[in-house]
Amino acid sequence: MKNIKPYPTEDELPPIKTVNEVDFSAKYSYADYLRFEFEERLEIIKGYIFRMSPAPSRIHQGVLTNIFGPIYNILKGKPCHVYTAPFDVRLAKKTQKDKEIFTVVQPDLVVICDQSKLDKRGCIGAPDIVVEILSPGNSKKELISKYEVYEEAGVKEYWIISPEDKTFFRYLLDDQGKFQPTKLLTEGEKVTTPILPGFTLILEEVFQD
Template identity: 30%
Template structure:
């Protein structure tokens, strides 16, 4: 949901707000992140993060869920006026990991759709991540149990494919990493 005011809020000011308030700011528009995602959404996020974490254990890349990401690389919160909160990010440059946020484009971002975020994830964030140079972007659709994978080529996203709950995704950005979606889309939901 877009709040009516233009962004007059810096990331430093945002950090001083009540912890229950969660916003994203993109192109000068403030987006309210409430309410919390449903159980299926959270379960998919946890399963995906687990799969990624198992691969990256003892490696330099970090898998982080629900963290503020300042895509343009600004490290000082008082200079940041745009940030997003993806469901999952993979960051391999430890210089980008700040105390409260990621400063710069992650290697891979995963967004899990909900009714209230579908337009934003498929259009607004898609364009924002593409412009910022995020190497790989996954859009997960819990209702249809699919994952759309996009890879950056010549500054634009190329749609690699739509993968269903019985397929394996070979992650383009990381050699030898594959995610079996039967572990992500469990039948008990």
């Protein structure tokens, strides 16, 4: 009688080599995400796969650089860290087990002040600041879902920046764990945050091409 190899356990499932093997109607965990071997970047939000935009435009990358620079400079010698995509942020709920994490995102920029949240894979838990720079590829469903998971995870500040409209919008987490919207800002205005004492973001410089 032939030896019959048992069905592989979840830890032994084969790699997913092409994006064509992904079932966009199915639910995935971070354990599944680790099986992806293709180059296309995907995010998992509440278990569902979202395609990320193609290579960001030059304008997008310019805005990202103009935000990263001032934050990086103010953080020199301080415990907070700033990272830009691709950088995995795992928003775990009840457990940190890979197979039970159903949201893995790659924001354009994050600031993390709790070093215990950092590991060799990226960040597990809510960053202090999350920055998303809008592009034509962002869907309304994606933006709504990200708002919900960032609020639920406890992200203190969620910045949304539109290079096309040259606007800056921010949600602040209140004492009840709910996001509160702030004034829409644009060129000629400045941004400060208690998370980064001494930091000032000059929006005219952010949108400068």
